[in-house]
Amino acid sequence: MNVIPIIRPFLGPEEAAAASEAIASGWVAQGPRVAEFERNFAARVGATQAIAVSSCTTGLHLAMHLLGLGAGDEVVVPSLSFIATQNAVRYVGATPVFCDVEEATQNISAATIEPCLTPATKAVMVVHQGGIPADVKSIHALCDPLGIAVVEDAACAIGSTIDGELVGKHSDLVVFSFHPRKVLTTGEGGMITTSREDWAERLRRLREHGMSVSAAARHGAKSPVIEQYLEMGFNFRMTDIQAAVGLVQLSKLDVIIARRRELAARYQELLGEIPGLTMAQDPSFGTTNYQSFWVVLPDDFPVGRDGLLQTMMDNQISPRRGIMASHLEPAYAGHPHRPLPVTERLTRQSVILPLFHTMTEDDQDRVVGVLRDAALVPASA
DSSP states (O other): OBBBBBBOOOOHHHHHHHHHHHHHHHHHHSHHHHHHHHHHHHHHHHHEEEEEESOOOHHHHHHHTTTTOOOOOOEEEEEOTTTTHHHHHHHTOOOEEEEETTTSOOOOOOOHHHGGTTEEEEEEEEEEEOOOOOEEEEHHHHHHGGGGEEEETTOTTTTTTTTTTETTTSSSSSEEOOOTTTSSOOOSSSEEEOOOOHHHHHHHHHHBBBBSSSSHHHOOOSSSSOBBBOSSOOOOOOOOOHHHHHHHHHHTHHHHHHHHHHHHHHHHHHTHHHHHHEEEOOOOOEOOSSSSEEOOOOHHHTHHHHHHHHHHOOOTTTEEEEEOOOSSSGGGTTTTOOOOHHHHHHHHHHHEEEEOOTHHHHHHHHHHHHHHHHHHOOOOO
């Protein structure tokens, strides 16, 4: 029996050829392909500028640094998120303030953010969890009058929409991921979008050691260029090999999302008969790319979350636990926080099911069959 993975990147001969061409060109570091990827990505999501970086995590770090956050500043973040979200706040010495989420979307909202605000709040980090878009417009309506910056952790959200517009144009700082588990992948890598030209210029400088002139510009110059280092920067660059792959992946975005939504709809249909089971779905104001398809088990589910994970693995299926609650991880032991009941229930009761572009109906039927059988196990078993 073949193993059904949680994800299989949708990569083919076109990406291999593009990477090979980049290698053959002799320009493998950040260069012309990165610039082209940035232009195409910005145009695709409707942003003014896009800045390629080495990962979403480094992009979030740059966003915090750009905002000038540091000791004594607070940033409201969901605990229900991959730990990189919170870590980016700590990298600059600021304090993450854990916020609860809405059960239906697993995202923070204006209603869950407001109780967390204090005079020290300088920013809110909004995560579009699993690709389900958060209600960013309502969050801006809360934060903008207070002078609180809104940063979107859109690691999972390329191609998701809010009121018909793609995620990436609703805030001045939006950060995407191209990790292999994401909808588009470059192996590793990330992208920051912004509407501010001055921020884009500084972000490009910061990702390249704070240099006044990029390495690509120096190599293309017809006369000597003596660069300056205008401020402390970082080495957060993307390579042209990654960008070459990203350009091909970006051209496939509509096809990839259509397939993921088709598979998600089939999951929803086949699993809808299990009593008490809730599933990932579109919010009323947008659409999700279904980067992840999660289910939340009812409290009386016969085998429990961990039991279901083991049963699936015993049947050659590779699921994952639901989104982590960072405040429960050892790295945040003792970190003060408000009660987070929804977060704790979701992380305890949710499971992420396999979903990938080349998944077959037979693969999906196997996943559904195991989950259905587990739901029928007598409580005493």
